[in-house]
Amino acid sequence: xxxxxxxxxxxxxxxxxxxxxxxxxxxxxxxxxxxxxxxxxxxxxxxxxxxxxxxxxxxxxxxxxxxxxxxxxxxxxxxxxxxxxxxxxxxxxxxxxxxxxxxxxxxxxxxxxxxxxxxxxxxxxxxxxxxxxxxxxxx
Amino acid sequence: xxxxxxxxxxxxxxxxxxxxxxxxxxxxxxxxxxxxxxxxxxxxxxxxxxxxxxxxxxxxxxxxxxxxxxxxxxxxxxxxxxxxxxxxxxxxxxxxxxxxxxxxxxxxxxxxxxxxxxxxxxxxxxxxxxxxxxxxxxxxxxxxxxxxxxxxxxxxxxxxxxxxxxxxxxxxxxxxxxxxxxxxxxxxxxxxxxxxxxxxxxxxxxxxxxxxxxxxxxxxxxxxxxxxxxxxxxxxxxxxxxxxxxxxxxxxxxxxxxxxxxxxxxxxxxxxxxxxxxxxxxxxxxxxxxxxxxxxxxxxxxxxxxxxxxxxxxxxxxxxxxxxxxxxxxxxxxxxxxxxxxxxxxxxxxxxxxxxxxxxxxxxxxxxxxxxxxxxxxxxxxxxxxxxxxxxxxxxxxxxxxxxxxxx
Numbered sequence: 307x308x309x310x311x312x313x314x315x316x317x318x319x320x321x322x323x324x325x326x327x328x329x330x331x332x333x334x335x336x337x338x339x340x341x342x343x344x345x346x347x348x349x350x351x352x353x354x355x356x357x358x359x360x361x362x363x364x365x366x367x368x369x370x371x372x373x374x375x376x377x378x379x380x381x382x383x384x385x386x387x388x389x390x391x392x393x394x395x396x397x398x399x400x401x402x403x404x405x406x407x408x409x410x411x412x413x414x415x416x417x418x419x420x421x422x423x424x425x426x427x428x429x430x431x432x433x434x435x436x437x438x439x440x441x442x443x444x445x
Numbered sequence: 446x447x448x449x450x451x452x453x454x455x456x457x458x459x460x461x462x463x464x465x466x467x468x469x470x471x472x473x474x475x476x477x478x479x480x481x482x483x484x485x486x487x488x489x490x491x492x493x494x495x496x497x498x499x500x501x502x503x504x505x506x507x508x509x510x511x512x513x514x515x516x517x518x519x520x521x522x523x524x525x526x527x528x529x530x531x532x533x534x535x536x537x538x539x540x541x542x543x544x545x546x547x548x549x550x551x552x553x554x555x556x557x558x559x560x561x562x563x564x565x566x567x568x569x570x571x572x573x574x575x576x577x578x579x580x581x582x583x584x585x586x587x588x589x590x591x592x593x594x595x596x597x598x599x600x601x602x603x604x605x606x607x608x609x610x611x612x613x614x615x616x617x618x619x620x621x622x623x624x625x626x627x628x629x630x631x632x633x634x635x636x637x638x639x640x641x642x643x644x645x646x647x648x649x650x651x652x653x654x655x656x657x658x659x660x661x662x663x664x665x666x667x668x669x670x671x672x673x674x675x676x677x678x679x680x681x682x683x684x685x686x687x688x689x690x691x692x693x694x695x696x697x698x699x700x701x702x703x704x705x706x707x708x709x710x711x712x713x714x715x716x717x718x719x720x721x722x723x724x725x726x727x728x729x730x731x732x733x734x735x736x737x738x739x740x741x742x743x744x745x746x747x748x749x750x751x752x753x754x755x756x757x758x759x760x761x762x763x764x765x766x767x768x769x770x771x772x773x774x775x776x777x778x779x780x781x782x783x784x785x786x787x788x789x790x791x792x793x794x795x796x797x798x799x800x801x802x803x804x805x806x807x808x809x810x811x812x813x814x815x816x817x818x819x820x821x822x823x824x825x826x827x828x829x830x831x832x833x834x835x836x837x838x839x840x841x842x843x844x845x846x847x848x849x850x851x852x853x
Binding site: 326327330331334358359360379380381382383418 | 789792795796808852
């Protein structure tokens with residue numbers, strides 16, 4: 307499945323929710339389900355410090371695909387991270403670099419990417435792409 | 446003028462309080478960040494741009510004369526508002542941060558030398574930490590921090606121990622933006638004066654809540670912003686004792702602050718203009734008069750009672766929420782409540798209750814060292830103004846309980 311297809315899948319999944327509360331409840335449960343990042347990887351070099359919440363991001367290259375693991379101290383932020391990881395999962399660096407992330411806007415969570423939220427998500431997306439650029443040379 | 450206070454009637458004066466957010470009537474509990482504006486302030490801004498717009502202190506034409514008079518009238522009103530002995534002691538700034546930076550620069554140049562000490566407290570806003578750190582770095586001076594207790598009160602005995610003849614400046618917040626603590630400023634000023642230190646009061650949070658009297662306090666300097674006092678953004682004030690303002694150098698050079706300029710030597714204008722370089726925020730400066738008029742027509746005894754009632758009621762109601770802990774339980778407290786809730790992150794709570802129309806602040810409130818001291822990442826803060834109601838406290842509590850159901 308391509309990144310675009312996985313984005314479509316997420317958009318469809320979220321289209322079931324009629325009101326914001328159901329949508330957020332789903333997001334929260336995704337956040338709770340997200341495997342907790344290995345404590346050893348919760349180090350400062352993996353930390354993306356937002357004003358409101360903190361995000362840890364780690365990336366490994368395995369068989370030409372990038373495996374992201376991430377965590378946040380805020381559960382809603384973590385829910386969005388879970389979606390990001392799902393969309394990017396098993397993708398090659400090239401696919402990630404070329405991807406256009408539209409699903410967050412389409413499922414009505416764009417406000418979480420506003421710089422005023424300062425929750426670390428915008429920096430996390432940038433960082434994910436940076437990893438992809440860095441790993442590209444190793445593939 | 447008859448003094449009045451009726452919360453329902455007062456709310457009518459603030460048009461924004463009628464708007465909806467996410468389909469719900471706005472419950473605005475972020476007054477510590479900025480206060481809403483009465484219609485008279487909004488009208489004054491429009492009126493200025495519609496009828497009076499011109500530069501001040503410069504033109505001989507009618508518009509400039511009118512704008513200058515209106516702008517200078519604000520200075521007189523602020524003089525009255527803080528009971529300054531003379532209007533030359535009242536300097537227009539961009540806001541509290543600007544005022545502190547002005548003092549760090551102008552006082553710092555000659556007043557602070559290598560090895561001198563500057564005292565702040567553990568509950569200061571970043572804007573009352575960083576400018577002093579910058580000065581200390583430049584001058585090789587030492588920044589000392591007066592500690593607080595678990596309730597969030599400055600420990601006066603410890604503060605006293607820090608004071609010594611090397612202490613040149615003390616800069617302390619009057620009311621903590623994060624904890625709501627009202628500091629015993631008058632006593633602290635007297636103690637600082639005993640060792641010959643100058644005292645700066647950060648009145649950003651107290652100006653909207655307390656009657657300010659710079660002469661009774663005997664502070665050397667005071668700074669605050671109008672946007673927290675129901676006035677426009679982009680304007681604030683610095684009060685300084687005249688004899689001190691006269692001897693310290695200007696902060697910025699430019700138009701309006703000079704008497705004569707040649708390429709060899711410039712002589713500075715007299716107070717207050719010496720500290721007011723460049724064209725200021727004239728519209729906001731003039732509209733400030735409307736905010737002060739608004740404050741002056743309120744019955745402040747009734748306002749204080751109302752705010753106290755809101756604080757007590759909200760504290761009692763919030764404490765009933767399972768796992769909620771109030772951060773800052775000073776005996777003397779303004780209508781600001783910070784809290785954390787076991788097992789949930791402030792950001793998540795803030796996001797969810799915003800969906801229910803409730804505006805609070807979450808995060809570290811520009812007081813990271815204070816958060817570190819309490820060993821928490823941040824708090825949820827509800828800060829009340831006189832236009833808030835008990836019904837709004839109830840809505841906050843309902844929203845919090847709903848958020849917890851979702852998050853836990």
